[in-house]
Amino acid sequence: MTLSDLLNISNQMPLLSIRMQKLKRKVIHLLVHDEKTIVELCKETEFSIPTVTKVISELKEMGIVMEKGKLDTMGGRPPAVYAINPDCAYLMGVDVKRDSVMLAVQNFKNEMVKPAKQVPYQLEDTIESLKELCGIINRFIEESGTEREKILSACVVFTGRINSEEGYNNTFFHFGDRPLTHLIEEEIHIKTFIENDSRAMLYGEYCSGNVGVRKNVIYLNVSWGFGISIICNGELYYGHSGYSGEFGHSPILDNELICDCGKKGCIQTEISGETLVRLFKHRLLEGRTSVLAKRKRIDSITMHDIIEAAVREEDMLAIEAIGQVGEKLGRYLSLLINVFNPDLVIIGGNLAAARPYFELAVRSAVCKYSLNLLLQDMELRSATLGNEAAVVGACHIIQRRLFGGR
Helix, strand or coil, rough: CCCHHHHHHHHCHHHHHHHHHHHHHHHHHHHHHHHHHHHHHHHHHHCCCCHHHHHHHHHCCCEEEEEEEEEECCCCCEEEEECCCCCCCCCEEEHHHCCCEEEEEEEEECCCCCCCEEEEECCCCHHHHHHHHHHHHHHHHHHHCCCCHEEEECCCCEEEEECCCEECCCCCCCCCCHHHHHHHHHHCCEEEEEEHHHHHHHHHHHHHHCCCCCCCCEECCCCCCEEEEEEECECCCCCCCCCCCCCHCCCCCCCCCCCCCCCCCHHHHCCCHHHHHHHHHHHHHCCCCCCHHHHHHHHHHHHHHHHHHHHHCCCCCHHHHHHHHHHHHHHHHHHHHHCCCCEEEEHHHHHHHCCCCHHHHHHHHHHHCCHHHHHEEEEEEECCCCCHHHHHHHHHHHHHHHHHCC
């Protein structure tokens, strides 16, 4: 039996076999997060010592579990301590951005096997673009030197409305009735999940220990577009149909701007990287000056150019434009704070790189528009994982889907 076999539980199997398969998965899940003795595993699984001992022995033979040594005791026979073998299998995270793909492979202890790699890619809603994406994944696996058979699963992260349970992306690559996960699996020959980018980024921060003991968290993904994700009572919040977090597509503004969802006046039309670029270019056309205008045509200036000009060159126009977007974000964020009363709000996505200018503007507006009582024990800060947040979160989501929640 292999690790992959543990994931395939059939109703045709004998009831005892199903029970033992589930116990093995539970033991693996527990040992991923901490080293334990057989007695500790018995307490957490509520199985007997002989049963858990048998399971540990089988998992050791499979190369999934290993003995780490003996526990120091005051007397008697010291018990053995067991841990997961980090290289028994690998997990792959793939973050599909609009202009690139970030890829990474982690071991079972969520350590990067090799540094994450970013590859240029143009996301388009075509079969050809999907084929190109799968080709990038296959080349990455070959170049990384990782045995494909040892990659237990891949989680591919997209922007947009993702039904992660059924494997459909309703924004990109929705071709016919077949789930996108099946289309990707046929090309890369690895079990595949898909997930929303904001949700993966939040889960990456959460599982990496950057959230602490907080259980109610809002994550703001301000990149080319704008989305949010939520952890409620320590669990990722998906909503009834799995599409929670589309706060940016709330059409509450009277600005006549058409959002990429097709509606007018969405919050995203004033809070996004696209907004930043539009605002910055408009100021240049009005006659304002910037270091970027001296070396680039106005129509070729990108969101990343503006952020870099602010952070590295202290360009006043870039700082002003970033601050204006941040102020709007803080104002609309106050709606979420007043409704959800979170204990932590994390600013992530591309614009988080413009810290401190962006975060300062958001913080000032939040203090101005939110109820003070709700701010007394709430923390607002920028994300810590940077561009790797989504691929890190994707690998944690694989473990959650296969072996149980955090």
